[in-house]
Amino acid sequence: MITCLKFGKERSVAYISHLDVIRAFERAFRRAKLPLAFSQGFSPRPKMVFGQPLPLGLTSSGEYVDITLEKEMSEKEVLARLEETMPPGFVLYEAKNLDDSVKPIMSVITHASYLFLGDSTKEILKALEYENIPYVRERKGKKQVQDLRPLIETINICEGGVKVVAKAGSRANLRPDALICALGLDKGEIRVHRENLFLQKDGKLISPLMRS
Incomplete structure (x- = not known):
């Protein structure tokens, strides 16, 4: 059985790397005594797949991880056990049992x-007016230019800033x-929070919890 967990990261754990997040969840799962399924081979690992990794320094209220359990458990029980073992700074919002045939969450995420x-x-609101938004970065000693404009779907005003x-x-x-x-803005003056992750189905953005 696959159970998808929705969780968040608060400021206190914003600078914990994705690898350390994985380790934190592994420890929490062990302490919660969840019947996790493990991979085969020389070094078995818990069967869990995270969604799009959260960039370092960001908070979030919309992260996801798929876990495979060897026996069926209610969503309520999974949450109750994990709430007792998750480290401070991680917030559990919801659990959803999914069919074993669903595609891994990492492969279906399309938007955030x-x-x-x-x-x-x-100033970010003006980005919609631009035909191109060139971003220059250096990789292996060579400069590369990427146009960010095609990656942006919508920008709207929200409380305290803008939602992209x-x-x-x-x-x-x-x-x-x-x-x-x-856009030439100062990163030190802007705080970024990932609100949610989505997958696109029939032209609409839906929650990963709604996969079928």
């Missing part, structure tokens, strides 16, 4: 919503820090 918070974030819905995932992915840099 971000909140850019701060006085200077209204953009492409995310393995095929196309907007990094919030890249957008801030490309």
Whole structure:
């Protein structure tokens, strides 16, 4: 059985790397005595797949992880056990039991919503007016230019800043820090919060918990 967990990261754990997040969940699962399924081979690992990794320094209220259990458990019991063992700074929101045939969450994520918070974030609204938003980065000693404009879907005003819905995932992915840099804004004056992750189905964005 596959159970998808929705969780968040608060400020106190914003600078914990994705690898350390995986380790934190592994420890929490062990302490919760969940009947996790393990991979085969020389070094068995718990069968769990995370969604799009959260960039370092960001908080979030919309992260996801798929876990495979060897026996069926109610969503309520899974949450109750984990709430006793998760380290401070991680918030559990929801659990959803899914069919074993669903595709892994990492492979289905297509979009993310971000909140850019701060006085200077209204400048990001102008991004929709630009035909191109070039972002220059250096890799292996060579400069590469990426146009970020095709990655942006919508930008709207929200409390304290702006909300950006953009492409995310393995095929196309907007990094919030890249957008801030490309627009010439000061990263130190802007706080970024990932609100949620989505997959696209029939032209609409839906929660990973709604996979079938």
